[in-house]
Amino acid sequence: MAAQHGLEAHSHGNVPIQTRSERPRSTSVSDFPEISNRQEIWRYVPLDKLRGLDKEVMGELSESEVTAELASGTSMRWVDSTDPLVGSAGLPEERVAAAAWTNASKTLVIEVEAESETTDASFVKIAANTAEANALHVVVSVGNHAKATIALDHLGQGVLGENVEIVLGDGAQLNFVTLQEWESGSTHVSTQFSKLGRDSSLKHVVVTMGGDLVRVVPAVSLSSAGAEVNMYGVYLAGSGNYFEHRPYVDHIAENCVSNVAYKGALQGAGAHTVWVGDVLIRESAVGTSTYELNRNLLLTDGARADSVPNLEIETGKIEGAGHASASGRFDDEQLFYLMSRGIDEDQAKKLVVRGFLSEVIQKIGIESIEQRLISAIEAELEKAGA
């Protein structure tokens, strides 16, 4: 197809080194080895940019760095991390997450009342302003049959080890967006565990636009029948950005649906993105339907996108499972077509990049964020004079 001109499609994913379910889980740092690039999960990460997140001890993000605009039915408070709410969605699978877990004595709880419904979005802003490594623990809890939209916006300059737990009650519907708009000098390692109640539905959106090292690992456990998760990601990496996204869907219960789609654009020497998509369909997950996709558009030489889909299937009784992954150069034919209609090169490139990402941007469903993202993309393309 002309649209995929120049793309290299992978026909099959890599075989995982170790099955995902066998990874150790613990909140204790000492249960994990020192971080090195020899470990698969840290393989690509520029370790010199961890900036203290790999240490056993780190500080704690102060409460004043978190502000919020909340929709009706949604509330926010700080609790001690001994609260039973903490730890209900998942446990760390690596060292930074474990360190962030143990160093956060307080937990930010964002709660949506059961059966409350609103189309307004709640915005929680995390504006860091320190070069010191800090921990943050967030629990998002959505009551039974509630319907809500929550956006977690990370900005400023910071070094943040973060765990986010998302717990959906039965029949709940959550549109959750995590934005990483860090300034340079920032490092952010975020693990986001989601646990979905029966017939609940989660839309999990990751938008990464800035930061020297940003690694987001959204892990969704589908342990109740009939749950559905849609995971979307958009990222735009420039020189000096390293962005890693590792979505993981664990199909445990029957008749669950997962759909993962991440798209990224890269420009500038040294821009590097990594996408590792893991889907595990356990023997119990009869009637599963899943699809995962990652596409990257390389706008200039010297940028690098790694893309690895892993699909592990332990039962033959599924509805469907598939994946696609491709990274390709900017399509000169598209550019030529637009320019032959009088559109100058800069604008033609913007059109193509916006078009490429729009499939995912349109899924966000929060107008103000979509607009902001489009403006940010245009500004970024202008900056490089691409």
Add this chain to the structure above:
Amino acid sequence: MTTLEIKNLHVSVETDQGSKQILRGVDLTIKSGEIHAVMGPNGSGKSTLAYSVAGHPKYEVTDGQILLDGEDVLEMSVDERARAGLFLAMQYPVEIPGVSVSNFLRTAKTALSGEAPKLREWVGDLRDAMGNLRMDSDFTERNVNEGFSGGEKKRHEILQLELLKPKIAILDETDSGLDVDALKVVSEGVNRAHADNGLGVLLITHYTRILRYIKPDFVHVFVAGKVAEQGGAELAERLENEGYDRYTKAAV
């Protein structure tokens, strides 16, 4: 009055085996209001000629000139050529995911006229042009060329021709893949642009079928990278009956 002059044009492409010469000295002059048909066997270089005029980066001009009213077209970028009044209806228009036809057309119109068209007028023009080409109005919400049938792609090219109002248009096999009804509709579009804007046309085709609807003033036989013979409309009839054997043998 606009004149496009192609003089002694030599063009090569880079291949894995090195540079390959395709055009070997093409001479053609097209003026406003004239309709030229170019016919020739597969691989003779017709699309190469079209792309070279439009400025596709794949083709390297090694000798010769292209002038538009005396201005050096070869010095212009692709978009500058379009803004100077050249248009190419492509043989294989490319898909552009995520870019709607409506956004694309408005952006192109704005780029060509230097200012955004007045919304009310633009919407009217678009609706009329689409109606004339028997295109559904929801077509504008689709992404450029994505999932278009062969016929829809060609109509979309002619829609642009009518809305963007170039001075000289090259139509690269706009007739291929069209059924008779679509061929008529598309031909009417070209004839409208010709009658209304005094468009000069270079029509590349394999068949005389389209020449029943679009009457050429000149017919050029294109063989092995150059014009082998020129004549009036009657030459097309002869080609249809006799084929290109006469020329291809001579070219060897």
